Amino acid sequence: MSAVQIEKTIDARGMACPGPLMNLIGAIRQGQVGQVFEVLSSDEGSKTDIPAWVAKAKHELVEVVQDDGYARFIVRKAR
Amino acid sequence: MTDEQDKPLSLVMFSGTDDKLTAAAVLTVGAAAMGRPVNLFLQYYALDAFRAGKVNADHALSPEATATQAPIIRRHKGQHWIELLKQAKDVGEVNIQACALSMDMFGIGREDLDPIVDGIEGVAAFMASAAEGPVVFI
Numbered sequence: 001m002s003a004v005q006i007e008k009t010i011d012a013r014g015m016a017c018p019g020p021l022m023n024l025i026g027a028i029r030q031g032q033v034g035q036v037f038e039v040l041s042s043d044e045g046s047k048t049d050i051p052a053w054v055a056k057a058k059h060e061l062v063e064v065v066q067d068d069g070y071a072r073f074i075v076r077k078a079r
Numbered sequence: 080m081t082d083e084q085d086k087p088l089s090l091v092m093f094s095g096t097d098d099k100l101t102a103a104a105v106l107t108v109g110a111a112a113m114g115r116p117v118n119l120f121l122q123y124y125a126l127d128a129f130r131a132g133k134v135n136a137d138h139a140l141s142p143e144a145t146a147t148q149a150p151i152i153r154r155h156k157g158q159h160w161i162e163l164l165k166q167a168k169d170v171g172e173v174n175i176q177a178c179a180l181s182m183d184m185f186g187i188g189r190e191d192l193d194p195i196v197d198g199i200e201g202v203a204a205f206m207a208s209a210a211e212g213p214v215v216f217i
Contacts, residue, residue, distance in 0.1 A: 016157035056113050058112050
């Protein structure tokens with residue numbers, strides 16, 4: 001694990017596409033610049049959707065960790 | 080020059096079955112999240128599904144859903160299309176317009192529509208909003 005401080009963990013495991021991404025967007029919008037959010041998702045779509053949205057919205061994808069049956073996306077609000 | 084990724088996505092919603100409405104709502108929320116303006120033009124059976132008090136009713140499935148697929152679709156834990164559209168409006172620029180011709184055909188008034196519908200317009204106005212972006216018929 002990276003040493004970044006996680007502001008909030010969103011457990012979206014079991015949610016269907018595009019639920020995990022929408023929950024991340026909601027959290028980022030309410031957060032402060034510089035804060036780091038973590039989303040846990042078992043949705044296959046998240047693997048492409050979250051990196052695509054983070055790049056488009058100009059935030060920072062700090063890390064993607066594949067765990068057992070789900071992935072952990074760590075995103076820093078950059079603006 | 081407008082970047083291809085920034086061009087509006089315009090969906091003509093014709094079908095009023097829950098599967099097609101959901102498919103259209105997923106496209107809408109994805110495009111809105113990615114920063115693209117989305118225009119929805121409600122015609123025929125899709126317009127009927129947006130009647131006030133009827134959005135949460137059972138709108139059945141399209142004929143291509145087989146007897147095997149239908150129960151799988153009904154059991155799926157995904158969100159209702161109206162919730163997806165609300166999320167899309169919340170994160171992006173989504174304009175939902177009722178087709179004036181379909182309103183007239185079915186005798187539907189503005190007060191008969193769910194408040195998520197932004198207004199009533201004609202096909203030329205919809206095409207003007209679509210501008211250089213793709214128009215998709217669902």
